[in-house]
Amino acid sequence: MELNRRELMLGALAGAATGAGLVPAEAAKATSKSSWYAGTAVDNGVTFKLTNFAVIDQKWHKQMVKYKSSEPAGTVVVDTQHHFLYMIIENQTAIRYGVGVGRDGFQWFGRANIDRKSLWPKWTPPPEMLLRQPDLPASVAGGAPTNPLGPRAMYLHGDGGDTGYRLHGTLEPGSIGKDVSSGCIRMFPEHVIDLYQRCPIGTAVQVLPHIADRMPQLDAQNG
Template identity: 75%
Template sequence: MLGTRREILLGGLALLGAAAVRKPAFAAASSYFDGTLVDNGVTFRRTNFAKIDRKWHRQVVKYFSSEPIGTVVVDTRHHFLYVIMENKTAIRYGVGVGREGFKWFGRATIDAKSLWPRWTPPPEMRKRHPELPEFVAGGSPKNPLGPRAMYLHRDGVDTGYRFHGTLEPWSIGKDASSGCIRMFNEDAIDLYQRCPIGTAVQVLPHIADQAESTTQVSQTTPVE
C-alpha cells in the first residue's frame, strides 16, 4: 500500500517544494558544475563529480533482493536508488528524497516518461509561493525537473511523485524534496534509458546495509 507519514499522498505538492537544504553561496554552488553537455539539442551544465562524494556516484554493487530483475528499489534512509540486475548485483544511484513530513513509502510503476519535461507548479504550491510562474518550459535552465522525468502511478492513478533531475546537485544524499526522488541530471538520463514504461518501483524506509560497491559505472555522455 502506498502511504506517507501523514497517511495521505500530498498530490501536486509532491512535485517540488521549498528545499530543506540551504543553497550554498554563489561561488560554492558554481563549483558543483564543470562545463556543459548537449542532450537532444539542449545545452545544460555538467555535474562536477570531482566535487561529489564517491558514495553518491553511479556504481554497480553487490545486491541481494527477492524483487525481479529490472525493479527499481529506493532506500530513502540511506538516499540510494537501485536498479536490480542479474547475478545478485544492482546499479546504485545517489538520490535526494522527501524531507520530514513529505516522505512516502510503497509500490508504484513508471507509467509515463518525459524528455526535457515542462514543469507546471500545482495550484497548492502556487498558493504557498505566488511568485512561481504558471509553468517552466522544458529545457529551460530554471526548470527544476532537469532533462528527464519518470512519472510514478499506482493502480493507473498518478501519485504526483516523480524520478527527475535537479538544479541542485548539492542536495543529493539529503532529505530535500516534497516527495519526489531527485537525481544528478546525468543519472536521470541514464535511469530513463534503463526503465521502460511499466517498470515496477518499490520505495522503502530503509534497506539493510547489504550493498557493497564493486565497480563504478562511467557517467553517461548525452548525445545530440
C-alpha cells in the same frame, strides 16, 4: 530509442563498471556553487551544465554493487533512509545511484509503476505547492534553465492513478544525499538520463519507508 532487456543488462554492467572508477574517493568538497559544475553538454538540442563529479562524494556516484532483494531484475528500489536508488540487474547485483528524497512531512512510500516518461519535461507546480509558494510560475518550459526537473522525468502511477511523484533530475547537485524535495526523487542530470534509458514504460518502482530503525539491505559499498 528504447533498449531491449538484454541490451539494458549488458549496458548496465559495462556502464557502471567504467563509471565507478572515474573519480578518486578523496575528491575535494565543493566550495562554491560554480564548483558543482564542469562544462556543458548538449542533449536533444538543449545545453545543460555537467556535474563536476570531482567534488561529489564517491558514495553518490553511479556504481555497480551487490544487492540482495526479492524484487525481480528490472525493478527500481529507492532506499529513502540511505539516499540510494537501485536498478536491480541480475545475480544479486544492482546499479546504485545517489538521490535526494522528500523532506520531513513530504515523503511518499509504496509501490508504483513508471507510466509515462518525458525528455526535458515541462514543469507545472501542483496546486498545493502554489499555495505554499504563490510566487512560483504557473509552469516552466522543458529545458529552461530554471526548470527543476532537469533533462528527464519518469512519472509514478499506482492503483489510484498518478501518485504526483516523479523520478527526475535536479538543478541542485548539493541536494543529492539529503531530505530536501517535496516527495519526488532527485538525481544528478547524468544519472537520470542513464536511468531513463534503462526503464521502459511499466517498470516497477518500490519506495522504501524512511524509518531510522529499519534494517538496511547492505551492499558491497556501504556494508
